[in-house]
Amino acid sequence: MRAKLLLLLLLVTTSIVAQDKKEVKEFFWGAKDEFKKANTVPDKWKNESAVIIHKREHYNYHKFGANVTYTSAIRKRIKLQDQAAVTEFSQFSYKTKFYSNKAYGSGFWRRGTNFIGVKVVKPDGKEIEIDAEKESKEVNGEQKLAISNLEVGDIIDFYFYSIEPFKSVYDYSFEAVETPLGDVYPTMDLKITLETENDFFVNFNTYNGAPELKQIPTKNSGERSYELAEKNIEKNEFPRWFYPLAEMPCYKFQVIFARSGKFEKLADGFLSESEKEIKKTVAKQDIYDYYNKKFVPNGNLDPIKDFLKGKTFTSDEEKIREVYYFCRHEYYTRYLEAFVVNEAKLFYPFEYYGYNPIFFSSEESFINYFMYFLKKNEIDYDIIVATPRYNGSIDDLLIQGNVTKLIRVNTKNPVYLQYFSPYTSADQIDYTVENSKAYVLEVSKGKKVTDASTVMLPSSTYQENSYKTKTTLTLDNFTGFAVKRESFYLGHLKENEQKDKFNFYDYVYEDYKKYGTTQLLEYVKNKKKKEQYTNELNALVNKMKDNQKEAFEKSTEEEYEFDVDDYKFEIKSTGRYGKKSALETEETFTVKNNLIKKAGDKYLIEIGKMLTSQIEIDQKEKDRKNNIYMVYPRSFENEIILEIPAGYSVSGLEKLNKKVENETGGFTATAEVKGNQLVIKTFKYYKNYYETNANWSKMIAFLDAAYQFTQEKILLKKN
Structure with missing residues (x-):
């Protein structure tokens, strides 16, 4: 009975995939394809290596009960005008199936599916469709598809369509899309379509002269459709030392799923008042409202108290720096050896650290802890909210994930503190945000964000770097x-x-020695196990060296x-x-x-x-x-x-x-x-x-x- 059920599920799944494949092909190459016969390019682009006749990007967000489906797709119809372009498009690499990183549970419905379609159009109009399933070969987990007999003057028309289903009863922020409007080849026609429905909040804006997103009427009030279209886009150059999003026509968007008002408040992003409205800008008030709820002073300061016993400092600045480096070890590097051991599957190390060991895994946990320390020591501070310069100005901030947060301690010479890596230094700002305009979240009496203003972050010099x-x-x-x-x-x-x-091993053991903390293997009391683990860890370290x-x-x-x-x-x-x-x-x-x-x-x-x-x-x-x-x-x-x-x-x-x-x-x-x-x-x-x-x-x-x-x-x- 179990075997029959599995076979039935497999047959049903295969049938659905076949139907999806047919529908996807119809979506791009069907009767409504207005570019099916398009094969000429403007005279001004006759000498370009290739010209994109049509480019289509499509995004769809849909829910049914606890099920959510995210669809993303792209199609390009490209005329190849020299041998370099022929070589460029003679091979494709792609994945046919994947497991969704958003899904939970097990079974067929965790699996996302990708569809690929490729055809070559000869100058006389003859179409040769490539059977990607038969012609491709798997190499290192990817499918490699060779396109034979391509020639200068051919058109290659291909699409890639991805359907990703998962379950969500809470909130979820989909991966942001941030890209220039143009391509490496000139584009004759570009269309970007976005489809959502109730409970999907959209942040979308265009920059540096790109056309605006337009809403398309729908029959159902709970559904929404949007379109961005442009023609005759010159090719983009991407030279060294260049930030495309800072000055090229581009668009940025992110969709956030939240089923109710409760989850809207918890959502990891800047949401509009209603999912019916596109959020195009993030104002100072948005920054204040969002982070006012995120940053709350809290934590156990006993480890810092023990560290400070018997120590004296010439200034608050010196004290803050030393506490920062101590906390970098106490709440970060102290556990990195265990992560290595666990990943190598030598043994399960975390049982040796007692109940609920504290590891700072985010900027928020780091900031909340240092807020508490500074509050208890009556040291004035602010929270800085910035975005990397390669994203453009903070004035154009749209995606919450593009934000970098740090603390500015308002001592005589301000001390900047950022979330740990094993190498971060007190006083050193992340180079992606220094010399940029940022928001300052002003903190009243060390415990609550009361206002937001702007500031220009310090720069570093060529002598310092x-x-x-x-x-x-x-x-x-x-x-x-x-x-x-x-x-x-x-x-x-x-x-x-x-x-x-x-x-x-280049820094963890250095920290153990500096702060007198217990190394992982010293927790192991069983002599036989300790000898085994020591030998295995030494062998791993020697191999890594x-x-x-x-x-x-x-x-x-x-x-x-x-x-x-x-x-x-x-x-x-x-x-x-x-x-x-x-x-x-x-x-x-x-x-x-x-x-x-x-x-x-x-x-x-x-x-x-x-x-x-x-x-x-x-x-x-x-x-x-x-x-x-x-x-x-x-x-x-x-x-x-x-x-x-x-x-x-x-x-x-x-x-x-x-x-x-x-x-x-x-x-x-x-x-x-x-x-x-x-x-x-x-x-x-x-x-x-x-x-x-x-x-x-x-x-x-x-x-x-x-x-x-x-x-x-x-x-x-x-x-």
């Missing part, structure tokens, strides 16, 4: 070098490098663009306990059969390549039309020391002395012989967060100088 290296080169019988590189990182460059370089070393060696080779051997790496100082504390590392390796060429009794050395690879700006980039958006101001200082072999001298130093500086940044280099050493010093820096396109040529000037330096050589000759 710095990377300094000292590289010593010793010739190895004129066949290669022994290299020692000492590196020092500060500011945002430090935090980025820590993320790239550190594994949990081997992988780490391999990754570092590969990264170093990518920096220099040549192979290295005998690679060793050491962290001298983690730099984790203060903004002015540097991350210090040391690498040693050898470079063999590279960079040195014999010319009679002389040796030509490509010394410039020891600066590491630099940005080469090609002609296409030089013709840039967009403005320039930097992550943050930063500087790179290098000292390269070559030990000159006895009996030899150096020539060719004049090309190693360069200086290009202007209001956007600069590159300088000096080279001189001191005793038996050639000492080269370089300094490259980017001064600002933003440059207009008019200043691009000034940036190119110092970028080209830095790149040219890497091409320079010196000559070693006998005295």
Whole structure:
């Protein structure tokens, strides 16, 4: 009976999927397809690699009882006008089925389904539909579909349709959609459709000249339909150092599901008064209303009291910083070893931490706790609400998930505190929001948000965000070098490098030692289990260290663009306990059969390549039309020391002395012989967060100088 029931369910499911497949095909390519015969492009785009004749995006949100279905789809009809475009569209990768991350329970109805349709239209109008199910092959969990016999002049017409069902009786925020209107190819016709019904709240707006969303009348008052349409959209360029949403025509939207007034209040987003209204803007009052309910001082301060016993500080600022680093361990890094052990399935570690251990898993839990600490210590503070600069201005805020929250402690020199990572520093603002306009939630008597105003967040300088290296080169019988590189990182460059370089053992055990806390394995009292767990964890760490070393060696080779051997790496100082504390590392390796060429009794050395690879700006980039958006101001200082072999001298130093500086940044280099050493010093820096396109040529000037330096050589000759 059970087997028959399962077979029946399978047959029913297969039948439904087949019906869905037919309906999806009809949706895009059916009788109402007004682009079925469209095959010409405007003369102005005849020389483009490809032209999108029609692009359709479709989103549908539907509920029935406890069941919710989210549908998203895209169709593109593209004319291929050169071989590059033919190559681009000769293969597709996609997934046919997936398990919804929104669903709960088990069975067939957890599973979402994707449909793909592909056809090629020849210049004479002949259509060749590809059977994706038969022609595709699975590779690493993805379907690979090769499109054979594509030719210049063909049209490829494809769609991707995803149906995702799940159950929800509460509230749910769907993933936001934020994208430029244009594509990498010109678009003749674009249509975006959005369909919702009661209990689905929509935040939607367009920016930078994109057309507005229009509501389409529906027969049912509980249903809503919207459309955004545009024609003749020029192609978008996406160069380096650019934030598309900051200046390109674009749209942003998010749909939030909430079944009742109770869940509307709990919803994780800025909701309109009624689901019948599109919310287009988020005002100061919205910010105040939303976060006034989210931030409430609370927590157990006993661990901080124990930490502070017997300690004295020169100021509240010093006290706050030390408490911040202690809490980063007490409520964050202290548990990271356990997460690693649990993920590796060595044993279940969390039973050793007692009932309900506190781990700060969100900005809200972090802020609420520090609100309580500051309130009890009668220290004035505010809460900052900001959005990353790549999203555009805070004035255009629409999506709650784009918000970054932090605390500003109003001491003599304000201290900024942000939610923990293993590397965050007190006083250092997330680089994505610094130098931007933000909201300040003013807190009355340390316990309640009473008002909201705006503020310009502080900036950092290229001197603060710095990377300094000292590289010593010793010739190895004129066949290669022994290299020692000492590196020092500060500011945002430090935090980025820590993320790239550190594994949990690089800092967790450092924190255990600093704060005298109990390591995970010390909780295990059973001698046999402890020995087993210790061996397994040591084996895991050793494997991770081997992988780490391999990754570092590969990264170093990518920096220099040549192979290295005998690679060793050491962290001298983690730099984790203060903004002015540097991350210090040391690498040693050898470079063999590279960079040195014999010319009679002389040796030509490509010394410039020891600066590491630099940005080469090609002609296409030089013709840039967009403005320039930097992550943050930063500087790179290098000292390269070559030990000159006895009996030899150096020539060719004049090309190693360069200086290009202007209001956007600069590159300088000096080279001189001191005793038996050639000492080269370089300094490259980017001064600002933003440059207009008019200043691009000034940036190119110092970028080209830095790149040219890497091409320079010196000559070693006998005295």
